[in-house]
Amino acid sequence: MAENELLFNEAMEQLEDIVRRLEMGDVPLEESLKLYQKGMELSKVCHDKLQHAEKQLVTMMDDGKEVPFSADGDGREA
Numbered sequence: 001m002a003e004n005e006l007l008f009n010e011a012m013e014q015l016e017d018i019v020r021r022l023e024m025g026d027v028p029l030e031e032s033l034k035l036y037q038k039g040m041e042l043s044k045v046c047h048d049k050l051q052h053a054e055k056q057l058v059t060m061m062d063d064g065k066e067v068p069f070s071a072d073g074d075g076r077e078a
Contacts, residue, residue, distance in 0.1 A: 006042075008049045015042040 006014075018039040021027055027035065 006045055008046060008053075011042045011045045011049070015039055015046065018042070 018035045022032060022035055022039075
């Protein structure tokens with residue numbers, strides 16, 4: 001499965017597993033570098049999916065008229 005086909009939660013689970021393994025500190029250097037690279041790729045997948053979801057939310061708000069997303073939920077900039 002290509003990384004861009006991963007669901008957000010699948011990518012997060014894989015990323016959490018990589019972090020757990022690296023934090024244990026007993027992974028050989030070469031494998032650590034591969035895990036780090038894979039983690040960075042998964043991080044990008046998660047970031048891209050979050051940005052896409054945010055764009056969808058912005059589009060759905062205010063009858064399809066695009067407005068900036070804000071954490072307070074009123075659709076106005078904070």
